[in-house]
Structure formats: structure tokens, C-alpha cells
Amino acid sequence: MFITFEGLDFSGKSTQATLLVDALNRTSRSASPPASHVHFIRETGGTPISERVRTILLDRQALEMAEATELFLFAASRAQLVRQLIMPALTLGTVVVCDRFADSTTAYQGYGRGIELETVERINNLATGGLRPDLTLLIDIPLEEMDLRARAAGTVEDRMERSGRAFYARVRNGYLTMAAAEPGRFRVIDGTMPVARVHDEVRAAVGAALATTIPSGLP
Amino acid sequence: MFITFEGLDFSGKSTQATLLVDALNRTSRSASPPASHVHFIRETGGTPISERVRTILLDRQALEMAEATELFLFAASRAQLVRQLIMPALTLGTVVVCDRFADSTTAYQGYGRGIELETVERINNLATGGLRPDLTLLIDIPLEEMDLRARAAGTVEDRMERSGRAFYARVRNGYLTMAAAEPGRFRVIDGTMPVARVHDEVRAAVGAALATTIPSGLP
Numbered sequence: 001m002f003i004t005f006e007g008l009d010f011s012g013k014s015t016q017a018t019l020l021v022d023a024l025n026r027t028s029r030s031a032s033p034p035a036s037h038v039h040f041i042r043e044t045g046g047t048p049i050s051e052r053v054r055t056i057l058l059d060r061q062a063l064e065m066a067e068a069t070e071l072f073l074f075a076a077s078r079a080q081l082v083r084q085l086i087m088p089a090l091t092l093g094t095v096v097v098c099d100r101f102a103d104s105t106t107a108y109q110g111y112g113r114g115i116e117l118e119t120v121e122r123i124n125n126l127a128t129g130g131l132r133p134d135l136t137l138l139i140d141i142p143l144e145e146m147d148l149r150a151r152a153a154g155t156v157e158d159r160m161e162r163s164g165r166a167f168y169a170r171v172r173n174g175y176l177t178m179a180a181a182e183p184g185r186f187r188v189i190d191g192t193m194p195v196a197r198v199h200d201e202v203r204a205a206v207g208a209a210l211a212t213t214i215p216s217g218l219p
Numbered sequence: 220m221f222i223t224f225e226g227l228d229f230s231g232k233s234t235q236a237t238l239l240v241d242a243l244n245r246t247s248r249s250a251s252p253p254a255s256h257v258h259f260i261r262e263t264g265g266t267p268i269s270e271r272v273r274t275i276l277l278d279r280q281a282l283e284m285a286e287a288t289e290l291f292l293f294a295a296s297r298a299q300l301v302r303q304l305i306m307p308a309l310t311l312g313t314v315v316v317c318d319r320f321a322d323s324t325t326a327y328q329g330y331g332r333g334i335e336l337e338t339v340e341r342i343n344n345l346a347t348g349g350l351r352p353d354l355t356l357l358i359d360i361p362l363e364e365m366d367l368r369a370r371a372a373g374t375v376e377d378r379m380e381r382s383g384r385a386f387y388a389r390v391r392n393g394y395l396t397m398a399a400a401e402p403g404r405f406r407v408i409d410g411t412m413p414v415a416r417v418h419d420e421v422r423a424a425v426g427a428a429l430a431t432t433i434p435s436g437l438p
Contacts, residue, residue: 049282052275053292056268063268066302068345072295073272079287119341126287126338 001210002090002131004101007139008172010149011191012198014042016139017099019199020206023217024095039089039096047084050077071109075127078102082128090131095210102128103136103178111174112167135209137202138179139191143168220429221309221350223320226358227391229368230410231417233261235358236318238418239425242436243314258308258315266303269296290328290339294346297321301347309350314429321347322355322397330393331386354428356421357398358410362387 003020005013017040024038045054053073056063060070078101089096102124110120141149143165179186187205189198196218203214222239224232236259243257264273272292275282279289297320308315321343329339360368362384398405406424408417415437422433 049275049284049288052282056271063271064303065268066298068298068302068348069268069295072291072298072342072346076288076291076295079285079291083285083287084283115345116341119345122335122338122341123291123345126334126342127291129287 001095001135002086002098002133003095003206003209004098004103004133004136005139006100006103006107006136006175007191008141008143008146008168008175010146010153011139011141012195013137013139013191014099015195016137016198016202017097019195019217020202020214021097021217023199023203023214024097024206026215026217027212037094039085039094040099041081041085041096042099045077047080049080049084053077067109067113067115071105071115071123074105075123079127079129082131087129087131098133101133101136103133103175106178107171107174111177112163112171114170133185135206136179136182136186137205138175138186138188139198140172140175140188141191143172145192220314220354221305221317221352222314222425222428223317223322223352223355224358225319225322225326225355225394226410227360227362227365227387227394229365229372230358230360231414232356232358232410233318234414235356235417235421236316238414238436239421239433240316240436242418242422242433243316243425245434245436246431256313258304258313259318260300260304260315261318264296266299268299268303272296286328286332286334290324290334290342293324294342297324298346298348301350306348306350317352320352320355322352322394325397326390326393330396331382331390333389352404354425355398355401355405356424357394357405357407358417359391359395359407360410362391364411 005017007013021038021040045051053076057065057070057073057077086096086098105124106117106120109115110117146168176188179188187201189201189205191198193201196216199216199218203216207214224236226232240257240259264270272295276284276289276292276296305315305317324343325336325339328334329336365387395407398407406420408420408424410417412420415435418435418437422435426433
């Protein structure tokens with residue numbers, strides 16, 4: 001079972017991914033016999049190569065990185081992650097939870113930056129080796145909410161933040177279009193609800209997919 | 220004027236690229252007024268980002284790099300090189316000579332590794348921003364010649380060398396197919412000739428394209 005979280009920055013998806021992993025670990029510990037562990041992966045990173053690519057991506061402002069360069073570095077990192085970590089884990093029957101995956105590239109670089117969708121699709125397919133998530137949880141928030149949360153966090157504007165409102169409107173719209181096109185894979189969850197409520201909906205969606213009841217991951 | 224050299228490993232293309240650059244530099248020094256310099260670029264490398272990507276590629280055996288990862292890292296390096304170095308140089312009227320460019324990806328990853336050509340084409344187009352060489356010199360040698368030269372050089376087998384004969388046969392065939400499809404851009408030069416003879420043909424082809432006579436670059 002391969003589960004991904006997607007959404008705008010500040011949607012709370014990373015928090016939700018962490019909570020789900022905690023919840024799944026409780027489930028697997030209480031199972032008899034104990035189930036195999038849950039593997040939690042944050043893009044980028046996780047393999048020696050993706051860690052090295054990550055250090056380049058973190059420097060991208062200083063290095064005056066072109067958009068196409070960025071896209072290919074994300075794809076390189078993902079290609080390695082899939083083959084070295086995700087595929088072997090799935091083969092062992094492990095549940096893999098990923099904070100962002102190929103849909104992020106479609107949303108941000110395709111819908112957001114306007115790179116032809118057919119091109120993005122082919123790059124994603126090559127990077128993932130055709131692997132698709134069984135379940136994608138799209139934590140959706142309106143732009144106003146993203147703005148408020150970004151301001152509350154006092155985030156230093158980085159390259160992405162400088163992209164402007166229209167860019168994020170296209171990204172959000174892209175995510176919603178993708179979710180509508182693949183209702184079997186996507187669950188859209190309202191990210192403006194309190195964390196515990198969002199977590200309940202995440203557990204319900206994952207529990208249904210795994211045909212089990214998942215305890216809360218909240219402390 | 221954007222000139223690229225392509226060919227199998229040990230075809231002598233790097234030697235020929237260096238000789239051409241020397242020859243062009245003599246031409247530009249003797250011009251009145253002196254012409255702008257010639258820019259010589261070796262893929263990968265040349266920008267801070269591509270140098271960092273290069274160090275990852277050099278380690279690829281130790282890092283157990285997947286083929287797709289390798290392809291995307293080459294694309295990332297090329298994307299940056301085009302935007303940060305090649306395009307600005309061409310805009311200034313500089314002659315740019317590149318030892319390998321996008322055709323290498325088509326030949327090695329497309330024809331050689333069997334990645335769908337349409338996918339490789341789209342990746343190349345995104346990486347190069349649509350920039351195509353004005354002239355591509357394909358230094359062609361048969362596989363037997365490559366074998367002999369590799370053995371003479373006592374090269375330690377690396378990942379590429381371990382790919383086997385059939386792989387290189389597909390790469391060479393790919394190059395020749397591309398050259399036949401774009402006769403206006405490609406010049407196929409017999410790389411089994413002595414270095415000086417190959418250089419003469421390179422100078423003749425570049426001289427015709429630049430509508431000038433190019434002195435020899437041999438010492």
C-alpha cells in the first residue's frame with residue numbers, strides 16, 4: 001500500500017502525514033503477529049543520491065537555478081527513491097507514506113509553471129517507473145488560508161514564495177483537476193478544519209483502503 | 220554559431236573538439252577587428268550547479284545510481300548550462316563548441332537503453348529550451364575500433380563499459396539514424412582516419428558553415 005500526501009505549502013499535509021504514520025505504527029504494533037513497519041518518506045531525501053541532490057536544491061537561490069534544472073533534480077531524486085527505497089519496501093508488504101510525490105511536479109511545474117502536461121507526465125512516468133500511489137490524500141486549503149498561515153509562520157520569502165498568487169491559484173486548481181480526474185485514487189480533505197478533524201478524515205480514508213480501523217495518531 | 224561534437228567513447232571527438240577550438244581561436248585573433256572568443260564547453264560542468272551535479276555523476280557506481288536518475292542529472296546539468304552559459308554566449312555572437320549535447324542522451328539513453336524516443340525528445344527539449352546546434356560533427360568509428368582503442372588505453376571498466384557490445388551497437392546505429400534524418404545539421408566524419416585528416420574534415424565543415432577558411436589547430 002502506497003499512500004501519498006499532496007497539497008499547497010502550509011496546507012498541513014506534513015503534519016497529517018506524520019500523524020498517520022504514528023497511527024499506523026500503533027496499529028501494526030498491536031497486530032498479532034505484529035505487522036511490518038510503516039515507511040515514511042519525505043521528498044527529497046532518503047537515499048545517498050537524493051540527499052546530495054537535496055543539498056543542491058536547498059542552495060537553489062544562491063545558485064540561480066533555472067526552473068527546468070529544478071524539475072530535473074526533483075525527478076532524479078524521485079527516480080532513485082522509487083528504485084532504492086519505495087519499490088523494495090512495497091515488495092516486502094510495508095505501507096509506504098510519502099510527503100509529496102509525482103503529483104507535486106504535475107501541479108507545480110505543469111499547472112503552475114506551464115510546462116506542457118504531456119512532457120511532465122512522461123518525466124513523471126520515467127522517474128516513478130510507472131509506480132502510482134494507491135491512495136493520494138489532497139489536503140486542500142484556499143489561497144487566503146495559505147497566505148494567513150505563511151504570514152503567521154513569519155516565513156522568509158523564498159523562491160517559491162516569490163512566485164505570486166496567480167501561480168498558487170494555478171497549482172491549487174491543478175490539484176483539484178487531477179483529483180476530479182482520478183476519483184478512485186484521490187481523496188480531497190478540507191485542510192481548513194482543525195488538525196484532529198483532518199486526521200479523523202485521513203484515518204477514515206486510509207482505514208477504508210486497508211479494510212481496517214486505525215486508532216488516532218494524536219498524542 | 221553553436222557547434223557540437225558527438226560520437227562513441229574513444230571516437231576521438233574530445234581531441235577534435237579541442238583542436239577545432241584552437242583553430243577557431245587563431246582565426247579570431249587574426250581577424251580585424253579581432254572576433255569574439257570561442258567558448259568551449261564540456262558536458263557536464265561549466266556552472267556551479269552542473270559542477271555539483273557532476274560530482275554526483277562521477278560517484279554513480281558507488282551510489283548505485285539508477286539509469287533514470289542518471290538521465291535526469293544529465294538533463295539538469297544541461298538545462299543550467301544552456302541558460303547560464305550557452306545562450307548568453309550565443310547572444311554575444313560567440314562561437315560555442317560543445318563536447319556532447321542533447322544528441323548524446325538520445326543516442327545513449329534512447330537508442331541504447333531503450334527509453335522511449337518521444338520521452339527523450341521531450342526531456343531534451345525542456346533541458347535545452349529548444350536550442351539546437353547549428354552544426355553537429357559526428358565522429359564515427361566502428362565498434363571494433365572502439366574496442367581496440369579502449370584496450371590500448373587500458374581503461375578500467377566503468378558502468379558504461381560494462382554495458383556490452385549490443386548496447387554500443389544500438390548507440391552507434393542511433394547516431395547514424397539521427398544523422399541521416401537531419402543531413403542539414405549533421406556531418407558524419409570517419410573517425411578511423413588519422414587525427415590530422417579528421418581535423419581537416421572538421422575544419423572544412425565548420426569553415427563552410429561560417430563561410431570562412433579555418434587554419435589548422437594542430438601544433
